[in-house]
Amino acid sequence: MAKDKKKKVDTGETKKKKAKIKPLKREIERLRAQLVAVSEKVPAKQPVISPLAPEAGFPALPVIEGAEFAAAEAGVRYKGRLDVMLARLAPGTAVAGVFTRSATRSAPVLDCEAKIAAKPAPKQGAAILVNSGNSNAFTGAAGAEAVSALCTAAAAASGVPETRVFTASTGVIGEPLPHERISAVLGDLAARLSPEALPLAARAIMTTDTFPKGATATVEIDGQQIRIAGIAKGSGMIAPDMATMLVYIFTDAKIGQPLLQKMLGKLTDETFNCITVDGDTSTSDTLIVAATGKSKVPEITDLRSSAGRAFQEALKGVMLDLAHQVVKDGEGATKFVEVAVTGAASPADARKVAMAIANSPLVKTAVAGEDPNWGRIVMAIGKSGARADRDLISIRFGDILVAEKGWVAENYAEEVGAAYMKREELAIRVDLGLGKGAATVWTCDFTKRYIEINADYRS
Amino acid sequence: MAKDKKKKVDTGETKKKKAKIKPLKREIERLRAQLVAVSEKVPAKQPVISPLAPEAGFPALPVIEGAEFAAAEAGVRYKGRLDVMLARLAPGTAVAGVFTRSATRSAPVLDCEAKIAAKPAPKQGAAILVNSGNSNAFTGAAGAEAVSALCTAAAAASGVPETRVFTASTGVIGEPLPHERISAVLGDLAARLSPEALPLAARAIMTTDTFPKGATATVEIDGQQIRIAGIAKGSGMIAPDMATMLVYIFTDAKIGQPLLQKMLGKLTDETFNCITVDGDTSTSDTLIVAATGKSKVPEITDLRSSAGRAFQEALKGVMLDLAHQVVKDGEGATKFVEVAVTGAASPADARKVAMAIANSPLVKTAVAGEDPNWGRIVMAIGKSGARADRDLISIRFGDILVAEKGWVAENYAEEVGAAYMKREELAIRVDLGLGKGAATVWTCDFTKRYIEINADYRS
Structure with a gap:
């Protein structure tokens, strides 16, 4: 009975099917044509990596004696990505820095500025601690407290005085920095410090950068070498906004802090201050150069000496290379x-x-x-x-x-x-x-x- | 025979159809789903008219005694659209103007500036001649020659001295203005001058504006009226570039040119100089106010008098209204x-x-x-x-x-x-x-x- 019924129904359907076959085909044809027409209106997909990224990829960076690096996943904002880097610099390292001139600059920038302005003699070591995912900007008194807590923790973990810890944060503005997540990985970071880990640090400071940015130069003076290796991150956005540039350059050059600072100011005007993606100025822009003094080239005391000129030229080359990479990874850039x-x-x-x-x-x-x-x-x-x-x-x-x-x-x-x-x-x-x-x-x-x-x- | 063959084929197809019916339906389902998915990726279409355009449309503009208008199709760049407007102003009209401060301003702007700076007594009539389609900017000596030729032709056609002809051009930069096409329609324009044709003039000065812009106000003083009617065009682009603002405001107020000019400068700072679409400044921005003096309200000689204050307030209202309309028709604007x-x-x-x-x-x-x-x-x-x-x-x-x-x-x-x-x-x-x-x-x-x-x- 059920079978009969089924058969009967089938027969009925078959008749209908006969009548329907042409409309079905026409419908398929129509849909296909429509799909082609609509597909043509869909914007082309943006490549995952900027079309302007260096073809050779990330450069091979030389080891800078006296500088060690580590990166970790602290989950500042997102899970499963490197978002914290620690650099430890040997005693004797001169640290120079330039920062955003924004009137609403972030808590870490204010802290770094004060420390650089104090020009501490580089007898003791130094540390650089950077997180992505949160810029700790416009976060009231809590912002300064977070910086202070991180400096204390980083000083303890890396064995340097707090006055020699330089932090930076990049990411969302106006949200409290979950600094305890960063402190929680500091012990692990310190234990894994390695002179080879600078490329990992370059990745850890990225936000929506589409490629990590590195540049290097070597200056040869009387058969001895000065090595320079730098990393940068460019304009990108995590959420809800961010257009921050962070640059860290390491060198084994022997040079006093005041002279390095002077040189850095001048070279910044000729390099990073000559680029623009959208004319908007970040609250967190930070550029730090650390010179460990481990090179066998004698101390540079005069920028007009041949060694001074050669070092300055090489440093400028690294800065310009990184600056251009920042532009080439500008949001949406194709030219x-x-x-x-x-x-x-x-x-x-x-x-x-x-x-x-x-x-x-x-x-x-x-x-x-x-x-x-x-x-x-x-x-x-x-x-x-x-x-x-x-x-x-x-x-x-x-x-x-x-x-x-x-x-x-x-x-x-x-x-x-x-x-x-x-x-x-x-x-x-x-x-x-x-x-x-x-x-x-x-x-x-x-x-x-x-x-x-x-x-x-x-x- | 042919019929048989057909039947046979049909039978074969019917068998296949039976087998194919489900795949066909699945294919339709698949295509429909795909179409929905792809359609979601298509950017929303831009309405032909800015979503921010005034809901009431173009306002009813009052007749300004002593001011007549006409518009024509001169084919400056494109055929079949109004692209030239002529205004003729009766003897006694005070003309004030403010212009772009660009260092590369156009030939007509330079000419108008000189004429306004000379503050000619408004004994004789005046004319305003505007074309869209070509900005006559960065066109070397030929630019000034075109302005001179147009002023001569417009003076002859409208019976006013050349020193009282104010021209403006808006459109592509760097191409010679085909001024003879404009001269060719001047006789026709002069013959068709009408106090009612200001809305046509508002259309003739548009480039890629999505709606014509008009505003009006009436001031009542001791039972007599001063009428104000203005038109504007905003940022648009013909080809290859244009971001020009042109504004013409007509009033029957009786007021001396120096006082009108002073008032205009102040009000411009509070209205048109307070708007921005993309921060780019045109080579052609022009704002002219013409006061015919035909109102029965006695001459305004003091901006602090009650009549002076009332007129200034009303003029500011018209200027602000037009300025807001320019922003609301900013390229791509939705907010x-x-x-x-x-x-x-x-x-x-x-x-x-x-x-x-x-x-x-x-x-x-x-x-x-x-x-x-x-x-x-x-x-x-x-x-x-x-x-x-x-x-x-x-x-x-x-x-x-x-x-x-x-x-x-x-x-x-x-x-x-x-x-x-x-x-x-x-x-x-x-x-x-x-x-x-x-x-x-x-x-x-x-x-x-x-x-x-x-x-x-x-x-």
Whole structure:
């Protein structure tokens, strides 16, 4: 009975099926066409690693005698990723630092500034403790208390005085730092310190960086070497916001703290202060250079000596390399842009013009769209506040003369500019024709991915 | 035979159909699911008109006695759209103007500036001629020649002296203005001048504005009226770039040119100079107020008189209304944001902080993402360069106290902030707790659509 019924029903269905077969096929066809049409509207996926990341990957960093490193998973914000690094530096290490000038800078920055300003003689060792996941910024009195607790714990774990512990925190603003999670791993970190672990430290300070950043240089003086190895993290976001740069550079150079600090200030102006991703300034930017003095090269006491010049040049190279890597990992970046301004009435004017171009959303979106839109460069020059005379300005894309004498250049062809803009690394060169002021800055383009990272995904 | 064959084939197919019916249905199901999944990844379509456009549409503008208007299709860049407007103003009209401070401002701006600076007595009539499609900026000597040719032609067509013709151009930078196309329609424009045609003029000056912008006010003094009617265009792009604001306001008030100019400068600082879409400054920004003097209200000779105060207040209202409409039609805008700063050490500091917040890409993307990301506001305050003390800052979303005393406010709940951010019009309020400096500015959010408009579409 049940069987019969089933059969009967089946027969009925088969009849219907016959009638339905064509509509079904048409529906499949329609759906497939629709799927193709809709799929074309889906934005292309962003590569997991920035397209501008160094092709050679993370560089082989030399061991810096007197410097040891360890990284750990403390679960500051997320589980299962390195988020704390500890560096221990031997007695005799000179520590210099520069920090964000933000009026709302974080508790660790305020602490580091005070310690660097005190210029303690480097008789004893030093330690650097950095966490990602929480910036400990705008956290009231609790922020300073967390820094103090961490310095005490790190000093005990690594056997250095508290006045020589330099901390940094990067991540969400305004949430209390769960410092006890960091303290809990300090013993383990201290036990695992190794001169080889700097690449792990580079990973531990990352937030949404898409690749770890390292750079190195070696200076040879009279057959002896000074080694430099640095790491950095760039603009990224954990949640809900973060655009912090942290840079740590280690060297075995023998150099007094005041001289190292002086050199660092000057070189920062020529490197890290010449990059911009979005013109927004972090509350936590920190750059520290530690010189252990273990190199056999005699102490550098004069920056104009040949050893002084060679060391300074090498340090600048490492800083510039790391600065460029930060730009190349700018949120959503697909192009690396050098903006070089010459002929300004003063160096300050040159910098104003270069930064106006490098920070202009209209210029940066044109670069993203591979549009040789020199009119927007004219606009940015005009708004910069620097002295400019329309008829003396010349604009070049690389070596291509685009505009001069107040108008488009006679021999410029739009398709030549358009072809140039397809490159991954671009140079925008402006001469103001007024004086000798010059400045070069570096930036990246401004893509939909930047908006996605900062607007679409809440964490 | 053919029929048989067909039947046979059909039979074979029917058998196959039976076997295939379930896979077909599964395929449909699979395709539908896939379509839903893929569709969710497609970015929402941007409405043709800004979601922030006034619900009431373009306002009913009163006739301003002594002012006539006409608009025409001159084909400056595109065919089939109004792209030129002419206004003719009766003898006795006082004309005041303020212009972009860009160092690379356009040829028409330079010409207008010189004419306004000469403060000609308004005995004779005046004309305003505006084209969209080409900004005549960075066009060398040819730019000035085009302005001169247009002034001559417009003077002849409208019967006013050349020194009283004020032109403006908005559109692509760096391309020669085809001024002969504009001259060719001047006779027709002059013949069709009408006091009713101001709404057409509002359309003719649009570039990629998504709606025409108008505002009006009437002041009643001792039973007589002063009427004010204004139009504006905002940030848009034709090709390859444009971010120009043009504003024309007409009134029948009787007022001397020097007094009108003085009032205009002051009111501009409180209105149009307090808005920002992307921080980029146009080469063509132009704001002109023309007072025909036809009102029966006696001449305004003192801004502190009750009539002077009433007129100034009404003019400010029209200017602020138009300024807000420009922001509401900002490229890609979905939110209108008021940033109000109080308690600054000086008014200049208050403005610095307000503009740093209003121009911060990180703040603006957070607003786009409806993210109550007050940490980014702290960051923007910090980078502004204004005096600030972390522990004295308070931050509010509307009336919701978010942060104070250097940390998140005790009673603030993230979900309350998140609910507030869903509004279309938002207020970010910052008190610095230092002094009496205050400033309010207006901006919009920063969306993927902005990038699309400025990067994806080449024209």
